[in-house]
Amino acid sequence: MLQYNPRTGSAGKPGSYTGGAEMAGTKARRAELAGVAAVPMAVLLLVVLCVYASTYLLISLLPVHIRNMGHSEASVGTIMSLFSIAALLTRPFAGVLADRAGRAYSIFIGGLFIGVSCIGYAMSGPNTIWLARFINGIGWGAVTAATATVAADLAPPNRRGTVLGVYGTVTGLALAVGPSVGIWLSHHVSLNVSFIVASVCGFGAAVAILFLHAPAPPRLATRQRIGMAQLFTKSAVGPALIMLCFSLIYGTVLTFIPLMTIDRGLGDSGPFFAIFAVGLIFLRISGGGLSDRLGRFAVIGPGFVSCAIAMFVLAYTHSQLTLFSGAILFAIAFAFVQPASQAWAIDHSPDHARATTLSTVVAAQDFGISFGAIGAGFIADGLGYTSLFIVAMGVAVCGLAVAATVHFKTARASV
Numbered sequence: 001m002l003q004y005n006p007r008t009g010s011a012g013k014p015g016s017y018t019g020g021a022e023m024a025g026t027k028a029r030r031a032e033l034a035g036v037a038a039v040p041m042a043v044l045l046l047v048v049l050c051v052y053a054s055t056y057l058l059i060s061l062l063p064v065h066i067r068n069m070g071h072s073e074a075s076v077g078t079i080m081s082l083f084s085i086a087a088l089l090t091r092p093f094a095g096v097l098a099d100r101a102g103r104a105y106s107i108f109i110g111g112l113f114i115g116v117s118c119i120g121y122a123m124s125g126p127n128t129i130w131l132a133r134f135i136n137g138i139g140w141g142a143v144t145a146a147t148a149t150v151a152a153d154l155a156p157p158n159r160r161g162t163v164l165g166v167y168g169t170v171t172g173l174a175l176a177v178g179p180s181v182g183i184w185l186s187h188h189v190s191l192n193v194s195f196i197v198a199s200v201c202g203f204g205a206a207v208a209i210l211f212l213h214a215p216a217p218p219r220l221a222t223r224q225r226i227g228m229a230q231l232f233t234k235s236a237v238g239p240a241l242i243m244l245c246f247s248l249i250y251g252t253v254l255t256f257i258p259l260m261t262i263d264r265g266l267g268d269s270g271p272f273f274a275i276f277a278v279g280l281i282f283l284r285i286s287g288g289g290l291s292d293r294l295g296r297f298a299v300i301g302p303g304f305v306s307c308a309i310a311m312f313v314l315a316y317t318h319s320q321l322t323l324f325s326g327a328i329l330f331a332i333a334f335a336f337v338q339p340a341s342q343a344w345a346i347d348h349s350p351d352h353a354r355a356t357t358l359s360t361v362v363a364a365q366d367f368g369i370s371f372g373a374i375g376a377g378f379i380a381d382g383l384g385y386t387s388l389f390i391v392a393m394g395v396a397v398c399g400l401a402v403a404a405t406v407h408f409k410t411a412r413a414s415v
Helices: 020-024 027-056 061-068 073-100 103-123 129-153 157-188 191-211 234-263 270-294 296-315 320-347 351-383 385-414
Strands: 003-005 010-012
Touching (some): 061 234, 073 234, 103 129, 103 191, 157 191, 296 385, 320 351
16 A cells, blocks of 8 residues: 655655655656645645634634723733743644654644633633633644644655645635634624634534544654753754744734724724735745745745835825735735745754654744734834834844845855
8 A cells, every 4th residue: 555755755655765766757656646645635724724714713803802801902912922822832842742643633632722712712701811812822832833744744845835835825715714704703793603613613623633644753763752852953943033033023913903903993904814815825835836946045035025014014004005005015925934934944854853843933933923912012002003013124124134144054054
């Protein structure tokens, strides 16, 4: 029986390593490979859609809901950041679990946590909603530590950027539809129904993963004790720093665009996130593919430039036109920076540590989103939204400098 081999992107006996000549193969064999990879990829994308739909249904609702409970902007930022803080604490251990026991275990447990937490939102009061947010983050960290790794497992090395771009397109689809659906449900049915639908999506991911037959994680000959070297990988430090810079900005956008659009009389933030997501759907595959052909920095660099321009535009936004222009520019930035950074980390990762490598990168993303939201809350409280997004523009410039430094150091090390 043939089994997909993620080391080579070809089919062979379980545990075997097929060489380059076999990888070339005939057209019939390539068609067979496509058939073997297509089913697990389809199931994976269904899981990803459920998880991200659960999150994005509530992305525009929660900041407003928390503020309506009587919390200030700084408090809103802090409570929202608990999601990413919990994911940050969970992700390294979930990565080890995914590498050692299998990706499905981490995804199943995370889906259950997400489902329970969304029910918790409906039952929480002003003093307890932080707990539901934290539990949601635990589930998110457990799931996303493994799903991107399965996508990388299914991709041959020279197509990783493209496959991660497809993965990101599904998340973009959830973002395109989720906020508007959540807002519509809250306005026309009730806010609690939005929470229940998000909960069903989380439990749906846990059920769907039971049907995923993905490649088993490559294993080391000897089992190592869990220490810092097993929780974080040194090869991922550069891409992780890049994602940290970008995620400080992303946390700001996620938390304060919903509040800024209301305060500036631009309506709810659903259209902003829909335009941002549609841009991602069209751009993320090309962004990942470009990094495969041109190199990771050649795509990440322009991404940060687009991000800096987007933040400048949003700082002075008082009309729908400039708001939506900022959404498109930020979509370009996200599509170019995130998949290329993840692919860059995997490029230098040993096969047995892919989940740990990706969890290191995404842990940096969680850290950035968390403290970006917290810091942004205090800036918005003290200085206003214009200063907030000007500071975010400066962070984008710093991210470009970090990416250039990582690029040149990597280039020198490879000589």
